Amino acid sequence: MKLQHYLGGLENLGPVDFEKRVFVQEWEKRIFGIHTAMMAESVHLSAALPQYPMDTLPTTFKENWTWASLRTGAEGMQPFEYFKFRYYEKWLMGISQFFVDQGYISAEELDSLTAIYREQPDAPLPVQPNAAIKEQIGRYLHQGDSGLRGLPQPARFAAGQTIRVADPVAVDHTRLPGFLRGKLGTVARVYPGAFEYFVSTGADGLNGPMPVYQVAFDPVHIWGKEKSEPNTTVYADLFEAYVESAH
Amino acid sequence: MSNLFQYDKDREAASAAKVRALEALLIEKGVIGSDSVDTVLGHFESVAGPFNGARIVARAWVDADYKRRLIEDTPKAIAELDLPQGMDGAEGEHMIAVENTDTVHNLIICTLCSCYPWPILGLPPYWYKDPVFRARGVREPRAVLREFGVPLSDDVEVKVWDSSAQIRWFVVPKRPANSGHLSEEQLAALVTPEAMMGVALVPTPV
Numbered sequence: 001m002k003l004q005h006y007l008g009g010l011e012n013l014g015p016v017d018f019e020k021r022v023f024v025q026e027w028e029k030r031i032f033g034i035h036t037a038m039m040a041e042s043v044h045l046s047a048a049l050p051q052y053p054m055d056t057l058p059t060t061f062k063e064n065w066t067w068a069s070l071r072t073g074a075e076g077m078q079p080f081e082y083f084k085f086r087y088y089e090k091w092l093m094g095i096s097q098f099f100v101d102q103g104y105i106s107a108e109e110l111d112s113l114t115a116i117y118r119e120q121p122d123a124p125l126p127v128q129p130n131a132a133i134k135e136q137i138g139r140y141l142h143q144g145d146s147g148l149r150g151l152p153q154p155a156r157f158a159a160g161q162t163i164r165v166a167d168p169v170a171v172d173h174t175r176l177p178g179f180l181r182g183k184l185g186t187v188a189r190v191y192p193g194a195f196e197y198f199v200s201t202g203a204d205g206l207n208g209p210m211p212v213y214q215v216a217f218d219p220v221h222i223w224g225k226e227k228s229e230p231n232t233t234v235y236a237d238l239f240e241a242y243v244e245s246a247h
Numbered sequence: 248m249s250n251l252f253q254y255d256k257d258r259e260a261a262s263a264a265k266v267r268a269l270e271a272l273l274i275e276k277g278v279i280g281s282d283s284v285d286t287v288l289g290h291f292e293s294v295a296g297p298f299n300g301a302r303i304v305a306r307a308w309v310d311a312d313y314k315r316r317l318i319e320d321t322p323k324a325i326a327e328l329d330l331p332q333g334m335d336g337a338e339g340e341h342m343i344a345v346e347n348t349d350t351v352h353n354l355i356i357c358t359l360c361s362c363y364p365w366p367i368l369g370l371p372p373y374w375y376k377d378p379v380f381r382a383r384g385v386r387e388p389r390a391v392l393r394e395f396g397v398p399l400s401d402d403v404e405v406k407v408w409d410s411s412a413q414i415r416w417f418v419v420p421k422r423p424a425n426s427g428h429l430s431e432e433q434l435a436a437l438v439t440p441e442a443m444m445g446v447a448l449v450p451t452p453v
Contacts, residue, residue: 005359007358007359007378007381007382008358008381008382008385008386008409009382009385009386010378010382010383011382011386013378013379013382013383014379015379015394016374016377016379016380016383016391016394016395017373017374017377017379018374018394018395019372019373019374019377020372020373020374020440020441021372021373022369022370022371022372022373024373025259025262025263026263027259027262027263027266027267029284029288030266030267030270030284031266031269032287032288032370033283033284033285033286033287033288034266034269034270034273034279034283034284036287036337037279037283037284037286037287038278038279039337040287041278041279058277059277059278059279060276060277060278061278061279067360071359071360074360083378087361087373087376089262092262092265092266092269095269096265096269099269099272099273099278104272104273104276104278105269105272105273105276109272110265110268110269110272113268113271113272114261114264114265114267114268115264116268117263117264117265117267117268117271118260118261118264121260121263121264121267123267125267125270125271125274125281126271126274126275126281127281128274128275128277128280128281129280129281129282130277130279130280130281130282130283131280133279133280133283134280134282134283134286137283137286137287137290138286138290140336140337141287141290141294141295141333141336141337142294142332142333142336142337143333143336143337144335144336144337144338144339144340145337145340146340146341146413147340147413148340148341148413174359175359175411175412176411177358177359177385177409177411179358179385179386191413191414195412195413212412212413214414219386222386223386227386228386229386229387229388229389229390229405230401231401231402231403231404231405232388232389232404232405232406232407233404233405233406233407234385234407234409235406235407235408235409236409236411237409237410237411237412237413237414238411238412239412
């Protein structure tokens with residue numbers, strides 16, 4: 001089991017920090033921007049519904065980069081380390097490592113240039129604008145990357161049906177909240193069409209387009225009566241791979 | 248996790264230098280352009296942001312028929328308004344609005360990460376990404392809401408929406424009392440991202 005999959009329901013955490021800012025340090029904006037530019041340049045977008053012109057994009061970036069990439073990194077962290085770092089600190093670690101691992105940059109050049117910027121925080125960045133990438137970023141942000149696909153086969157479950165949430169083996173990345181594994185719920189809505197996640201998650205079950213269900217849970221069935229609040233319903237959107245017959 | 252924001256200055260200076268070095272190397276090597284990061288950030292100042300969500304909510308408050316259409320077919324109702332292009336773009340491809348009433352209070356959460364309806368709300372604030380919120384919001388939403396200043400009586404049903412697949416959720420909060428004299432634009436100015444995620448009420452204007 002991976003703690004990162006099981007946040008829901010963890011106890012003894014104390015109060016929530018009601019920090020309303022999106023970025024608490026200026027540098028956080030830069031790593032957010034780098035990540036989002038990578039998503040806009042991801043090779044997989046050539047198969048996206050908006051038919052992005054990835055083959056002709058003048059970039060040296062030739063990788064798939066999606067939310068699944070970022071999450072796979074976060075879910076692969078030592079779990080106690082995961083909680084020691086702030087949101088964008090984890091992004092910076094994961095994305096830097098990705099570029100080193102894929103051979104785009106070396107750890108040494110990153111370290112030595114970091115040392116230079118540490119000495120001279122205001123030293124300029126190279127000036128090398130790229131109009132075609134700029135345009136692709138705009139296109140991606142405006143048109144997105146919907147996973148909506150045709151339904152390969154009819155949905156197995158219908159609204160009103162009681163289902164049990166699957167409990168597949170924990171892999172590198174999942175879209176199944178851990179606190180729902182094995183629990184009973186009721187299908188509230190079957191979303192029209194099928195949805196394809198960015199990547200296959202292997203034994204976890206996501207692979208190609210499949211229906212997605214909105215499933216309603218009585219908290220008593222998740223946490224037990226003692227640990228539940230009254231008059232509450234928890235809803236989750238679950239890919240069909242995560243949904244099993246209740247019997 | 249308040250202590251996450253109390254690290255010594257070195258830690259931030261180290262991250263700031265590292266991200267600048269990374270961006271410089273990526274520009275040099277042709278992975279991104281020197282205008283790429285600013286292009287992304289600019290989008291969230293002028294195109295995508297909570298100013299769009301606020302206009303959608305204000306319209307729903309002044310036009311009950313629009314509110315009905317918004318709940319029934321959210322993307323179609325959003326497209327009716329004169330908002331920037333791209334409201335069904337990245338992280339807004341499939342959005343659904345849920346309505347707070349006298350008997351139902353909705354709370355949006357992403358227990359696995361930080362899924363958030365970018366085009367109409369912009370980027371998620373820190374509280375939404377806080378592991379404590381993500382852990383507690385699904386088991387004791389009423390306790391969390393009390394801490395956020397939203398006390399609810401037990402006869403109000405709480406619906407928690409965990410954004411675990413393709414849908415990005417947002418809340419149409421309750422219109423504040425004594426706001427009948429306000430214009431749609433003035434109403435929009437009252438609507439916060441927190442209200443559209445269900446962790447705040449919209450206060451009655453003074």
